[in-house]
Amino acid sequence: MSARKFDTDCLAIAAHRDDLEITSGGLLAKFAAMGKRVVMLDLTAGEMGSQGDATLREEEAAAAAKALGVTVRENLGLPDAYLSHDHQTRAAIAQKIRDHKPELVILPHWEQRHPDHRICSEVGYDACFYAGLKHAKLEGEPHRPRKIIYAIYYGLVEPNIAVDISNHFEQKIAAIKCYKSQFPVEGRGNKVFVPGIDVFEFVRARDSVLGMKLRVDYAEGYIQKEIIGVDHPLDLKGFSI
Numbered sequence: 001m002s003a004r005k006f007d008t009d010c011l012a013i014a015a016h017r018d019d020l021e022i023t024s025g026g027l028l029a030k031f032a033a034m035g036k037r038v039v040m041l042d043l044t045a046g047e048m049g050s051q052g053d054a055t056l057r058e059e060e061a062a063a064a065a066k067a068l069g070v071t072v073r074e075n076l077g078l079p080d081a082y083l084s085h086d087h088q089t090r091a092a093i094a095q096k097i098r099d100h101k102p103e104l105v106i107l108p109h110w111e112q113r114h115p116d117h118r119i120c121s122e123v124g125y126d127a128c129f130y131a132g133l134k135h136a137k138l139e140g141e142p143h144r145p146r147k148i149i150y151a152i153y154y155g156l157v158e159p160n161i162a163v164d165i166s167n168h169f170e171q172k173i174a175a176i177k178c179y180k181s182q183f184p185v186e187g188r189g190n191k192v193f194v195p196g197i198d199v200f201e202f203v204r205a206r207d208s209v210l211g212m213k214l215r216v217d218y219a220e221g222y223i224q225k226e227i228i229g230v231d232h233p234l235d236l237k238g239f240s241i
């Protein structure tokens, strides 16, 4: 079996600027603090957002990545709210996978209220496969990530992986706060998010509940579709009783 070459530890892909901070900000900050190479890839620029234009959101996204300690953030500039599961989109993402050669890819969970999130999940998976095809019409060498995990967004989906982000939770909140055009004041009810739900309260509650399962302060939830393999069951964190 030939060893695959990975230039990037983690490539995190999302439909919109601010998605990655809300869903995976803790893990991305944790990776960055460990000195791992992290790339954030947003598919759209946010031009359809009801508040703030694409330029302002670009500045906010850059500030948020900096707050997480992530130095590489790219944007595909695909049409916001009209994300399509077509060949052009798949090829654009696949090219980024070849460019960065990630070991881990983070995608949104496939069950979503917002069509862009669902499409990002589906086309993102297909791009991971397509990037590895020898004869794909892409630049560079074929590449596939070793692992894909799916971030839990806003639905009541039960994760099967919980990552302790206690030491990076406040960094995650600070990154979300960079989106002043979207979430102007903490505790005021950010209706652009989920009607009537304040994003900061939501993130804190969700990550705190998940943290309780690991007996830590905060955790982020993910799903991996394949079986979870370990060298020894005692490698598994968490408590049965």
Ligand SMILES: [Zn+2]
Pocket: 015, 016, 019, 114, 117
């Ligand atoms: Zn979104």
